[in-house]
Amino acid sequence: MSEEKVRLAVIGLNGIGKLHMANVEKLDHVELAAVCDIVPERAQAVAEQYGCLAYTDSNALLKDRVCDAVVIATPHYDHTTIGIAALESGHHVLVEKPISVHKADCERLIAAHKDKGLVFAAMFNQRTDPHYRKIKQLVDTGEVGDFLRISLIITTWFRTQTYYDSGGWRATWAGEGGGVLLNQCPHNLDLLQWICGMPNKVWATCHLGKRHNIEVEDEVTAYLEYPNGCTGVFVTSTGEAPGTNRFEIAGENGKLVLEDGQLTFARNAVPATEFLRTSKELFAKPSVSVETFTIKGHGRQHIEILENFGDAILEGKELIAPAEEGIHSVELANAMLYSSLIGEPVELPLDGAAFERELKKMIATSIYVKAAEKAVEGDISKSFT
Numbered sequence: 001m002s003e004e005k006v007r008l009a010v011i012g013l014n015g016i017g018k019l020h021m022a023n024v025e026k027l028d029h030v031e032l033a034a035v036c037d038i039v040p041e042r043a044q045a046v047a048e049q050y051g052c053l054a055y056t057d058s059n060a061l062l063k064d065r066v067c068d069a070v071v072i073a074t075p076h077y078d079h080t081t082i083g084i085a086a087l088e089s090g091h092h093v094l095v096e097k098p099i100s101v102h103k104a105d106c107e108r109l110i111a112a113h114k115d116k117g118l119v120f121a122a123m124f125n126q127r128t129d130p131h132y133r134k135i136k137q138l139v140d141t142g143e144v145g146d147f148l149r150i151s152l153i154i155t156t157w158f159r160t161q162t163y164y165d166s167g168g169w170r171a172t173w174a175g176e177g178g179g180v181l182l183n184q185c186p187h188n189l190d191l192l193q194w195i196c197g198m199p200n201k202v203w204a205t206c207h208l209g210k211r212h213n214i215e216v217e218d219e220v221t222a223y224l225e226y227p228n229g230c231t232g233v234f235v236t237s238t239g240e241a242p243g244t245n246r247f248e249i250a251g252e253n254g255k256l257v258l259e260d261g262q263l264t265f266a267r268n269a270v271p272a273t274e275f276l277r278t279s280k281e282l283f284a285k286p287s288v289s290v291e292t293f294t295i296k297g298h299g300r301q302h303i304e305i306l307e308n309f310g311d312a313i314l315e316g317k318e319l320i321a322p323a324e325e326g327i328h329s330v331e332l333a334n335a336m337l338y339s340s341l342i343g344e345p346v347e348l349p350l351d352g353a354a355f356e357r358e359l360k361k362m363i364a365t366s367i368y369v370k371a372a373e374k375a376v377e378g379d380i381s382k383s384f385t
């Protein structure tokens, strides 16, 4: 490693990879040493633009030891293979979400992180949003109290058919490994588990290609049960407009709601269960005081995760999103799909091998014919909900 800069390589140079490279330029303590893409012209053009080395094979890049760290921004299945190769060859890794397609692959990837001197982080940029940080603080400090009910509706991930047709890997079991749960929702499922922990039961219906000509899920409703008896719902879709982005936690001490960038906490004067057990009235309710938090903006997102990755490598700073935690959002996504496929509730921890078998069956029996890939330029920043 050079004295004060992390030599970085970005692997996968199209949609989000472009943003990561632009962000490297804005940071003082990381520098772009190399780029890698299986499309040679893309790698070459980007290398010329940034004045760095070009590779078309990630193994050659890792072997040449031209960088200390890699950012993996390829399609999902490659996160596991490239991630393992990078960790085993002694590179720090920042992997895009989802960290892998399924739980068993997550375990394989995480197991490759043997050298704890290597920093292994995941791009869960929504953890930098001050709204979610505030929710987490209110939950962690006990202000919300024990959870009674959780509801997360995230139907603002609207995607056109053109989007799905724009990449050969997209929206197929073999190429992507899933749909909205695996591509768009890892952020939301990560926030859900980061703030509320993991449920112990999932019962879901996933509609496959309901709103688009795709073979994977584009609309999902899931029922969740938590170890303390709290229940939850998770709803998502890529086919609904304008859509809803609403996170609601009902706790003993009141109700937190985040919707349209507005966070409110309606505090109960007396905890709900205590009140219902002790009140002598028929229709009384705990009195409530409502606090609205003034929070501007949505944080620094991707660049903060990248900056934090560099700080963790150079100074040992604590990671905002350790990659190991990425297994939880994958497990939730897998459990929802598995429950839907078998038509039954699924107990967590999920049997990762059983899900992997089911996914392989979906791949083997697929009759979906992908439309010819139509490369369409788009503004990636419009994809963040």
Ligand SMILES: NC(=O)c1ccc[n+]([C@@H]2O[C@H](COP(=O)([O-])OP(=O)(O)OC[C@H]3O[C@@H](n4cnc5c(N)ncnc54)[C@H](O)[C@@H]3O)[C@@H](O)[C@H]2O)c1
Binding pocket: 011, 012, 013, 014, 015, 016, 017, 036, 037, 038, 039, 042, 056, 058, 073, 074, 075, 076, 078, 096, 097, 098, 123, 125, 167, 183, 383, 384
């Ligand atoms: N964090 C976020 O906000 C965010 C946003 C968009 C995408 N993503 C994630 O980033 C990843 C990439 O998504 P995208 O939309 O940029 O995809 P994309 O298809 O636009 O780009 C992927 C790039 O990877 C290249 N590639 C494929 N296989 C490769 C390999 N083995 N080695 C090197 N390069 C390879 C492709 O040629 C392409 O240039 C996905 O995991 C996606 O879920 C994250």
